[in-house]
Amino acid sequence: MGPKHIFHWKCYEGYLRTFPAMIKLCELLCIFIAFIISFLDKNFLSVGGSWLTVTTALSFIVTAFFLVFHLFLLHRFIAAPWCLIELAAYVIVCILVFSNGVLSAAYSHLSGIIIAETIFTFMALAIYTVDSLVAFKIFTAGRYYD
Numbered sequence: 001m002g003p004k005h006i007f008h009w010k011c012y013e014g015y016l017r018t019f020p021a022m023i024k025l026c027e028l029l030c031i032f033i034a035f036i037i038s039f040l041d042k043n044f045l046s047v048g049g050s051w052l053t054v055t056t057a058l059s060f061i062v063t064a065f066f067l068v069f070h071l072f073l074l075h076r077f078i079a080a081p082w083c084l085i086e087l088a089a090y091v092i093v094c095i096l097v098f099s100n101g102v103l104s105a106a107y108s109h110l111s112g113i114i115i116a117e118t119i120f121t122f123m124a125l126a127i128y129t130v131d132s133l134v135a136f137k138i139f140t141a142g143r144y145y146d
Contacts, residue, residue, distance in 0.1 A: 015071050023131045024067045030124035031059045034100070037117045044114055048103050052117065055096040059124070062089055087135040094132055097125045 015021050035056040038049050045053075066086055069075060075082045101121040108115045 010073050012071055012073055020070065020131070020134065021067065023127060023134070024063055024070075027063045027124060027127045027131065028060060028067070030120050030127060031056050031063065031097070034117055034120040034124060035060060037113060037120065040113050041111050044107055044110055047107060052100050052104060052121075055100050056121075059093045059097055059128075062093055083135055083139045087132060087139055090128055090132040090135060094125060094128045097121060097128055101125055 016025070035053065038052040038056060039045070041049065066089070069082075101118060104114050104118040104121055108118055
């Protein structure tokens, strides 16, 4: 028997110091804080806070997926227009996070913790918007597979 080929994970070692990685880490931080805050007010959970919980969890999962995806260079193994896929995913996440911000702002009169939820949600929305604009710039430059 010949030597077996062992698959070794390759990691983009300097990726966490790049601008897209910093953006994704800031997104993860803001959306994680918003996710934790969404559980703190029991009255808000009954009137719409569960929507915030679901959408912040979904946004966190999508962002973590793309961070790991780029960190381990997984986009090199599957030939697909990843920039377009990432752009579409972030546009959907922006819509979800915007709906979160509007919902939490509408109920901000209930408690101060919901105001904090609103602030972190709109901070996450601003960062997701920047990330979407960067993905759009890459897409319009014709670098579909990077």
